[in-house]
Amino acid sequence: MIASDLQTAIDRMRELIETSQTIVPFTGAGISTECGIPDFRSPGGIWTKLAPIPFDQFMSSQAARDESWRRRFAMQDQFGAAKPGRGHRALASLFRSGRSPGVITQNIDNLHQASGIPRECVVELHGNTTYAICLECAKRYELDWVRAAFERSGGRAPDCPDCLGYIKTATVSFGQSMPQDEMQRAEELTLACDLFLAIGSSLVVWPAAGFPLMAKRSGGRLAIINREPTEFDDLADLVVRHDIGAVLEPFVVS
Numbered sequence: 001m002i003a004s005d006l007q008t009a010i011d012r013m014r015e016l017i018e019t020s021q022t023i024v025p026f027t028g029a030g031i032s033t034e035c036g037i038p039d040f041r042s043p044g045g046i047w048t049k050l051a052p053i054p055f056d057q058f059m060s061s062q063a064a065r066d067e068s069w070r071r072r073f074a075m076q077d078q079f080g081a082a083k084p085g086r087g088h089r090a091l092a093s094l095f096r097s098g099r100s101p102g103v104i105t106q107n108i109d110n111l112h113q114a115s116g117i118p119r120e121c122v123v124e125l126h127g128n129t130t131y132a133i134c135l136e137c138a139k140r141y142e143l144d145w146v147r148a149a150f151e152r153s154g155g156r157a158p159d160c161p162d163c164l165g166y167i168k169t170a171t172v173s174f175g176q177s178m179p180q181d182e183m184q185r186a187e188e189l190t191l192a193c194d195l196f197l198a199i200g201s202s203l204v205v206w207p208a209a210g211f212p213l214m215a216k217r218s219g220g221r222l223a224i225i226n227r228e229p230t231e232f233d234d235l236a237d238l239v240v241r242h243d244i245g246a247v248l249e250p251f252v253v254s
């Protein structure tokens with residue numbers, strides 16, 4: 001059913017949550033827009049103006065690595081101070097209540113962790129942009145360190161001092177393979193849930209598209225909160241096209 005108005009959406013969502021044992025949220029860019037982080041893929045989003053740098057270019061070109069880091073630091077100045085929104089806080093409340101074992105996210109903004117969900121309970125399908133790793137030895141680098149090296153050298157992306165590998169944000173770029181561990185954990189969570197909450201994702205980008213179907217096939221119920229219709233609306237037990245923050249705010253327990 002498609003919730004006709006905000007109150008119906010909240011009532012029906014409460015009913016679903018109260019009658020579920022294992023709730024697994026799956027989140028996309030829509031949950032973070034109220035935090036000031038734009039949806040890069042949406043019309044007018046950054047990626048429609050500035051083509052993303054594919055992984056093979058990052059690996060083969062110093063200029064591409066320099067440009068990639070230049071863009072990342074520009075983003076840091078714009079969105080680096082973003083705080084969790086009502087949606088994040090509601091999901092953290094569900095987690096604390098013991099009924100949600102973890103969150104699957106397409107987002108790279110670290111806001112689920114910032115809302116209080118432990119790092120090991122956040123499955124990040126596209127990685128995390130708030131720190132960097134060496135692509136050779138996997139050593140972790142903080143953005144401040146990368147930025148200092150970048151600025152010291154006049155805008156050159158630094159290499160790993162230990163092994164000379166390339167240092168990249170811990171995100172999954174276009175053309176980079178999906179993290180297998182994360183995919184498997186996402187699948188396990190999806191199969192274990194009796195309520196799958198798809199929030200703020202158009203559910204188009206693979207592998208996002210596979211999970212709602214997997215949840216339904218294994219007997220779970222499906223609720224979709226997204227501004228735009230999705231391909232899975234007909235399958236869903238509840239479809240909400242209202243503002244995510246407004247729908248989830250009543251579920252924030254502080």
Ligand SMILES: [Zn+2]
Binds near residue numbers: 134137162163165
């Ligand atoms: Zn290294």
